[in-house]
Amino acid sequence: MSHLKTHMNKVLVVGGGIAGMSAAIRLREEGVKVDLLDKDPNWSVYGTGLTLSVLTFRALCDLGLSKELLKHGHGHDGVTLNDKDGNLIREVRSERLFAPDVPAEGGVLRPVLHQIMAARVKELNTNVKLGVTVESYSQDADGVDVTLTDGSTGRYDFVIGADGLFSTMRDLTLENAPAPRFTGQACWRILFDTPKDWVQGQMYLSQDIKVGFTPCSPTQMYMYLLEAVPGNPWREPEELPGLIKGLLEGFGGVVGKLRETINADTEIVYRPLESILIDDDWYKGRVALIGDTVHATTPHLGSGAGMAVEDAIVLVDELKKAPVLEDALHAFMQRRLPRGRLVVGNSLKLGELEMAGAPSEQQGKLMQDSLHAIAEPY
Template identity: 45%
Template sequence: MPEGISRVLVVGGGFSGMSAAIEFRKRGVAVDLVEIDPGWRSYGAGISLGGATLRAFRTLGVLDAFLATGYAADGVNVALADGTPIGTLPTPRIAGDDVPGGGAIMRPALAAILAQATRESGADVRLGCTVSAWREDGEGVEVTFSDESARRYDLVIGADGLYSTLRKQAFPHAPAPAYSGQGVWRAVFERPEQVSTASMWVGERLKAGVNPVSREAMYLFLTENRPSNEFVDPAQFVTQLRDLLDTFGAPEVRALRDQLGEHSQIVYRPLESLLLPRPWYTGRVVLIGDAVHATTPHMASGACIGIEDAIVLAQECMGEGALTQRLARFEARRWERCRMVVENSARLGEIEIAGGDRMEHAGIMRETLAALAQPI
């Protein structure tokens, strides 16, 4: 084991944080993971995943669990709002010839898979706990926790999400998350047998789609332009989502509209993004995932690049040189890929809001998917 990395603290029990715990434990490093939510809950409906994410799952060792619980398929069918087919967006089999090019799963289901793998790795998981303060010296970091306990670490990994407390402490002048001008609706439905892969319907100002998340279920997603980030009353979810779906003429979309009712599981989320300028580390504290590069979901790659961060960080921290050199190598490997996803996703949103050039939109998607297929 390289000098100086024997005990690591991961702050945040989301996808990126759990992945970091798993990868460092593989390398024999003692890992504590603290998560402020005592229930270790994961909110939301479905999450779409590209081939690069499935490749990352294979590295983590959770691909089989995902395939057993979620859903994987090849290609994305694209049509106009009235149902007229446009074509099929190919999804290369990046994770291997035996694994489809994309998929989806319910967020709580993916969180449960990663939580089980985290506990099985031997990481010490402490729930209802987070960092209150830390003090760094030449040999390590003394961390004080919200339960008033204190422990010493060689490295602290901030994976506490879009509204990261650790980011505010480590980089007090960091930019705040920015609202994109769009929100996304998600709802869960039973999966008809004929829905065997992801499909999208593209209108003038709205984009809707469905993706299977298991053998029994699928989720609907709909991107809506909203000039301001105002509160949406959950009591109005059904009515508002029905009205939005009513603008589509495609029979498949209208059928979903007709199924909506008070029983429906609906989630609305304003879309925000963040790209922290380099550096992403200070001393022995490094940030990963949404804490440094939160993206809108236009490329279905937010979870992907966060999980990849964890994999690359563990690889580089086990390399040679001083810790600052290893963290610099991590950042150098991650910066351009993460910048591309955040900025390209934001540009796709801008085109959708403006009703802009669909050829530019399609070109950005193709170029980004091709880049994501490259090794990390």
């Protein structure tokens, strides 16, 4: 029996990533029947590690995943900033937002987070359908009639589109929605074993390259490097080891040592960064959009995943409070759009400052202001 004041009994969630699984978890906890779709028949996930900012770590803990994150991921309270040679510039400490005995931030392997969340989705008896997504839908005042890509149909009280950056649901729901745009940067990621004496994140700064390391399991960390690539060139997989070693040339200390271990067999993830922000309502009638579908950000604030979780928590929270759907969705937008503007806007601005070679003091101030802002309640 649904506990939502909007009297929803059956909801369709389109997309089995972080946003969609978070929505399914929250809805099932409220007694709502949920069909969760993912177009990947294997429901697999691509990626290495994920930095959990204070925003993201708190949101996942609020979702009930703190024990699993601390067991399988890595929790810590800050990051050290170092120069190119490995000399300490300063340490940045973060406030513990979830609980005094739970670290402020952390990291997790992307596939591990998927496994943790998928296990919770299944534990709550969510009806998961794989290898299928929405072909089309129509809605009236009382519900949404949906046709799936396998030809099956269904009627739902509410539909949540959480199918990511290249969303079908966004195109079906919002007229003249913008396409994601390339930001001018790309992100490199490589997994390494964590040095024994490391207890938190580390960043190494040169004039034009920022390299960071986030511990994301009890034994592993991932390296991330942001590169300006204005022309967005295609790069063949066999080129990647040589290119990343070139970018890391001149770094000393642990970065220099790790550079020497990169070879043709090293697994390297290279991804041009694209972003989108729908600066208007994320819903139409009985269909609402959340996560990267409406506010895909760059990794500069480590908050893309957390924003998706926050969306789901806030959406279900408002559906619980307001008996009229339109009122609930309006309240949802009042809470989420300003935060979307903040996280996406400041992340893009940080990238622009990096590409422009802005003074480290200017970049540092914007980063500090942004971290303070994302720690505010959502």
